Amino acid sequence: xxxGIQITRNGRPAIPAAxxxxxxxxxxxxxxxxxxxxxxxGKLCNQxxxxxxxxxxxxxxxxxxxxxxxxxxxxxxxxxxPTLDITGGAxxxxxxxxxxxxxxRWFGANVIVRHNLxxxxxxxxxxxxxxxxxxxxxIVSSLPYFQQTQTDAQRGTGVFERSISxxxxxxxxxxxxxxxLKLNLVYNPVGAFLPPAQSAIEADFKRELKxxxxxxxxxxxxxxxxPIARYLDWLRRSGNELSYITKLVGAFNPSTLExxxxxxxxxxxxxxxxxxxxxxxxxxxxxxxxxxxxxxxxDAEKLRKRMxxxxxxxxxxTAGAGSSCGGTVA
Amino acid sequence: xxxxxxxxxxxxxxxxxYRPELFEKFLAWxxxxxxxxxxxxxxxxxxxxxxxxxxxCPYCIEAFTNSCLENGSNMDQMTEAMHLASAIRGGASLxxxxxxxxxxxxxxx
Ligand code: SF4
Ligand code: SF4
Numbered sequence: 095x096x097x098g099i100q101i102t103r104n105g106r107p108a109i110p111a112a113x114x115x116x117x118x119x120x121x122x123x124x125x126x127x128x129x130x131x132x133x134x135x136g137k138l139c140n141q142x143x144x145x146x147x148x149x150x151x152x153x154x155x156x157x158x159x160x161x162x163x164x165x166x167x168x169x170x171x172x173x174x175x176p177t178l179d180i181t182g183g184a185x186x187x188x189x190x191x192x193x194x195x196x197x198x199r200w201f202g203a204n205v206i207v208r209h210n211l212x213x214x215x216x217x218x219x220x221x222x223x224x225x226x227x228x229x230x231x232x233i234v235s236s237l238p239y240f241q242q243t244q245t246d247a248q249r250g251t252g253v254f255e256r257s258i259s260x261x262x263x264x265x266x267x268x269x270x271x272x273x274x275l276k277l278n279l280v281y282n283p284v285g286a287f288l289p290p291a292q293s294a295i296e297a298d299f300k301r302e303l304k305x306x307x308x309x310x311x312x313x314x315x316x317x318x319x320x321p322i323a324r325y326l327d328w329l330r331r332s333g334n335e336l337s338y339i340t341k342l343v344g345a346f347n348p349s350t351l352e353x354x355x356x357x358x359x360x361x362x363x364x365x366x367x368x369x370x371x372x373x374x375x376x377x378x379x380x381x382x383x384x385x386x387x388x389x390x391x392x393d394a395e396k397l398r399k400r401m402x403x404x405x406x407x408x409x410x411x412t413a414g415a416g417s418s419c420g421g422t423v424a
Numbered sequence: 425x426x427x428x429x430x431x432x433x434x435x436x437x438x439x440x441x442y443r444p445e446l447f448e449k450f451l452a453w454x455x456x457x458x459x460x461x462x463x464x465x466x467x468x469x470x471x472x473x474x475x476x477x478x479x480x481c482p483y484c485i486e487a488f489t490n491s492c493l494e495n496g497s498n499m500d501q502m503t504e505a506m507h508l509a510s511a512i513r514g515g516a517s518l519x520x521x522x523x524x525x526x527x528x529x530x531x532x533x
Contacts, residue, residue: 241498283493290496294466298496
């Protein structure tokens with residue numbers, strides 16, 4: 095592994111070993127900016143999807159405290175961070191969530207919420223569409239396919255139907271229809287294969303969701319499944335680990351390197367520790383070159399120039415047209 | 425030893441061991457045929473799957489199943505393509521029945 099750290103999962107390597115180490119193909123990667131603070135406010139989720147890189151589920155108890163949320167808000171204000179990207183788990187289940195969004199908006203940040211749609215049907219969450227709309231939150235929601243079979247296979251029985259009703263609610267308050275209220279969906283492969291061309295599958299999603307359910311949305315992001323955590327467990331169980339990592343390596347595209355999301359963001363975990371991205375966060379693969387380790391000693395200048403801690407899982411971001419929280423990068 | 429080994433698909437390039445210029449020509453042609461053109465990549469992958477099932481090549485079936493999925497197709501669409509190819513194959517047999525009718529008519533009163 096590039097970092098020299100051996101990370102394990104259930105006694106086995108937490109990252110599949112690639113035939114060619116990532117560092118050999120990509121070289122050393124340095125950050126270029128800190129335009130986005132991506133905050134993972136906890137691992138608690140109302141779902142337990144098969145591909146979840148967070149290992150999130152209803153039984154997880156790790157939740158960001160009010161103190162760490164306050165510190166994130168201080169950083170946004172002091173360093174004028176343009177974008178706050180809130181993820182989880184289902185971030186809405188963190189009791190500090192609404193305050194976090196509202197105050198970040200006061201400080202002028204664009205706020206993106208990685209909203210899993212079904213959480214809207216949980217107790218006390220029914221007014222989420224109105225809350226999002228009032229705060230002009232940009233919503234990014236997973237819907238791996240426009241059919242029930244694939245969506246439920248990945249995200250759980252009944253998720254497709256509940257996601258469709260949640261999308262209708264979001265459309266009703268103006269999401270996906272007007273310029274201001276952005277609703278972006280995320281496609282990711284339901285299995286051990288790479289995503290299709292983003293524009294082609296976006297056209298299919300738009301046509302199918304509109305004609306079958308009357309649903310509209312803004313953009314579709316295609317995201318490659320990252321071979322770590324629960325998805326890696328599935329790759330192993332299904333005998334696809336080697337063929338999948340070989341596929342990712344074979345599809346390595348150097349023109350994705352410039353736009354990798356880790357080069358323009360910093361990721362914060364529920365305890366306030368800093369990482370290059372949410373994937374490194376889950377692997378506990380922290381920065382190595384003496385850059386600030388926690389939100390409490392945030393230093394934009396140092397973080398902007400930091401070396402990024404890469405390992406072979408990074409091939410998940412560089413395959414084909416590349417992959418990031420905002421879809422393709424090349 | 426089996427006649428068909430899953431791993432052999434990845435060894436396809438070894439066909440260039442002898443007369444490599446022929447394999448290179450094949451590969452260039454094969455690759456170019458699958459590029460986006462007047463038909464989309466997805467349409468081509470579906471045609472590829474239909475043909476693969478028709479010529480009953482296990483390597484091509486696996487490769488084009490993956491290719492269909494990676495171009496956003498689902499099993500409903502892929503199954504329709506496979507049925508069409510199989511139906512044409514069945515129809516191609518059945519239409520030869522007319523030859524039997526002709527042969528019958530020739531020798532019958
Ligand atoms: S993928 Fe998202 S919705 Fe699914 S378990 Fe993980 S955090 Fe929850
Ligand atoms: S996993 Fe992707 S985003 Fe994270 S450090 Fe590697 S290349 Fe960057």
